[in-house]
Amino acid sequence: xxxxxxxxRLFALVLxxxxxxxxxxxxxxxxxxxxxxxxxxxxxxxxxxxxPCRSFTAAQGVTTAGGxxxxxxxxxxxxxxxxxxxxxxxxxxxxxxxTAQPGTAIGGTDAIRISAGSSDVVVLRGLTLNSLGVASGxxxxxxxxxxxxxxxxxxxxxxxxxxxLTADGSEVFIKDTIVRNNGGGIFITTSTGTVRASxxxxxxxxxxxxxxxxYNRSRVTISNSVASGNGNSGFYALSDVxxxxxxxxADHCVASNNPFGFVxxxxxxxxxxxxxxxxxxxxxxTNNTDTGFAAFGISFGSAVFESLGDNLVRGNNLNIYxxxxxxxx
Amino acid sequence: xxxxxxLLAALVLCFCSTLxxxxxxxxxxxxxxxxxxxNCVPSAPxxxxxxxxxxxxxxxxxxxxxxxxxxxxxxxxxxxxISPDGIYAGITAFSGDAVTINAPGEVVVLRGLNINRQGxxxxGITVTAVGVLHxxxxxxxxxxxxxxxxxxxxxxDIFIKETIVRNNAGSGISIIGPTGSGTVxxxxxxxxxxxxxxxxxxSFLGNVEGTxxxxxxxxxxxxxxxxxxxxxxxxxxxxAESCVASNNSSGFLxTSSTGGGTAxxxxxxxxxxxxxxxxxxxxxxxxxxVLAGTNLxxxxxxxxxxxxxxxxxxxxx
Numbered sequence: 001x002x003x004x005x006x007x008x009r010l011f012a013l014v015l016x017x018x019x020x021x022x023x024x025x026x027x028x029x030x031x032x033x034x035x036x037x038x039x040x041x042x043x044x045x046x047x048x049x050x051x052p053c054r055s056f057t058a059a060q061g062v063t064t065a066g067g068x069x070x071x072x073x074x075x076x077x078x079x080x081x082x083x084x085x086x087x088x089x090x091x092x093x094x095x096x097x098x099t100a101q102p103g104t105a106i107g108g109t110d111a112i113r114i115s116a117g118s119s120d121v122v123v124l125r126g127l128t129l130n131s132l133g134v135a136s137g138x139x140x141x142x143x144x145x146x147x148x149x150x151x152x153x154x155x156x157x158x159x160x161x162x163x164x165l166t167a168d169g170s171e172v173f174i175k176d177t178i179v180r181n182n183g184g185g186i187f188i189t190t191s192t193g194t195v196r197a198s199x200x201x202x203x204x205x206x207x208x209x210x211x212x213x214x215y216n217r218s219r220v221t222i223s224n225s226v227a228s229g230n231g232n233s234g235f236y237a238l239s240d241v242x243x244x245x246x247x248x249x250a251d252h253c254v255a256s257n258n259p260f261g262f263v264x265x266x267x268x269x270x271x272x273x274x275x276x277x278x279x280x281x282x283x284x285x286t287n288n289t290d291t292g293f294a295a296f297g298i299s300f301g302s303a304v305f306e307s308l309g310d311n312l313v314r315g316n317n318l319n320i321y322x323x324x325x326x327x328x329x
Numbered sequence: 330x331x332x333x334x335x336l337l338a339a340l341v342l343c344f345c346s347t348l349x350x351x352x353x354x355x356x357x358x359x360x361x362x363x364x365x366x367x368n369c370v371p372s373a374p375x376x377x378x379x380x381x382x383x384x385x386x387x388x389x390x391x392x393x394x395x396x397x398x399x400x401x402x403x404x405x406x407x408x409x410x411i412s413p414d415g416i417y418a419g420i421t422a423f424s425g426d427a428v429t430i431n432a433p434g435e436v437v438v439l440r441g442l443n444i445n446r447q448g449x450x451x452x453g454i455t456v457t458a459v460g461v462l463h464x465x466x467x468x469x470x471x472x473x474x475x476x477x478x479x480x481x482x483x484x485x486d487i488f489i490k491e492t493i494v495r496n497n498a499g500s501g502i503s504i505i506g507p508t509g510s511g512t513v514x515x516x517x518x519x520x521x522x523x524x525x526x527x528x529x530x531x532s533f534l535g536n537v538e539g540t541x542x543x544x545x546x547x548x549x550x551x552x553x554x555x556x557x558x559x560x561x562x563x564x565x566x567x568x569a570e571s572c573v574a575s576n577n578s579s580g581f582l583x584t585s586s587t588g589g590g591t592a593x594x595x596x597x598x599x600x601x602x603x604x605x606x607x608x609x610x611x612x613x614x615x616x617x618x619v620l621a622g623t624n625l626x627x628x629x630x631x632x633x634x635x636x637x638x639x640x641x642x643x644x645x646x
Contacts, residue, residue, distance in 0.1 A: 093415020
């Protein structure tokens, strides 16, 4: 009997040690799942397909760095701050929304905030982001490479997609995405070095300010995209800090019903001396209420606007201002 | 006892005859709640693509019913592997290659798959032999080597459409055509994007006849689009229409630095910006032609390097 008791005690001890080990190992899974019928208690099952979690935030905690979270059912999954290499995917046919309001938004302002490491790859695919009075749909403060694919960003009070970095060398890819009814559409800048972006197949509509804004220290190439009905510029390259260069190259793009279609602005008092370049090929600027194609060098800043000479720029209040036609290859 | 033996014998017989009678079927199904047994019918789906393939008739199709991962697979027959809209069918390779296609003369379709790597996964889709391959609406990401690689010794037709290949440590898409006389890889790619790979975005070698329409290559450490020669007598030819190359080393490159074959690249209505070199021709047996004045090649470290020849719309170059 004594032996049995001892054995039981030993067993209990071993069990205890095992439990500790399990907890301490902080297990993660390469692929995790969320569902509107799920529960965040299922982090104990690593948010498996059979036992999915309820929120992206909980699932991120048990997803291996570089892994992916898949949404299984249509519904809302709440704001999330992404802090590591991660993919969040909503398959076609599943409506996955993140609705942000002041009480639930990350920092009170964002539906998705990305504050990942300088070499982390983050992918957002198939998400619909909605605002009930908060600032940004996707607010990127640090990331190595970001891919935004097949997303809709709607109704935020500031920029729908706000890439506002402090480091050099990040790369941003935005494709097949609609950004509408926000304070601004897609905004890209860094305070150090250069941020490079490729935008393909996107639409920026009815935003209060600009459709696509390449701001200080960004190099943006944008193709097959539309900016329409925005409150300022459709496509905008702006350098307003001394010593910065900013560039936007646009191919097969359309700007209509904005005040300005395609614009490069270098310099802006009191900070002057920036250089902004806009190049446009095979594109259309129509029905813009101020100017279709324009380059403005303000104070000591400079602006370059190069057209391939094959653009349709008609029916604007003023069609072109400060544009140079370059020879294509 | 005798009775028992008889029963057992009868059971075994039954089982065997079932096995024999179980023919491959035209359409099989996989599900995350399935098991790899039986013949993968909708009411009793299987768990992995690899097992389902053993139950699928040549020319048949495998459908994913639920969202989840279905494991690496090797394809040796004519077949379509399909993830319908609304289903996320993942294939994750923890080591080795995710999808291996060794199907001489067969017709293979991959549609809607999300192919990625964890650990030491090598190549996303590797093709050593195929008759016709269609890759449609797939995502291939994160591999230690190439995203999609065809390394062919016989003629083949390859179609890649609406596919994204990103963040692979090697090249994004690499087509290495056959080198034998009279053999060629005929390639068509439409609306396909190769982004942030560690080497070349789109690479063509060997006997290739390729056409690219609305393809985009951006942020690759190597070249955006490259056509190069290999063995003497080979001809690699690629025509690019409405393509974009940005933030690569070279945007579009044709080179005859190795072998002695011929490499040709023609580019129309395309863009090369923010590359180290925009359009680059190198070597004595390579030809770079452009549809006169239709390409925007500006803002690169060097916009043009080598001999770039303009041709008109009515000229046969």
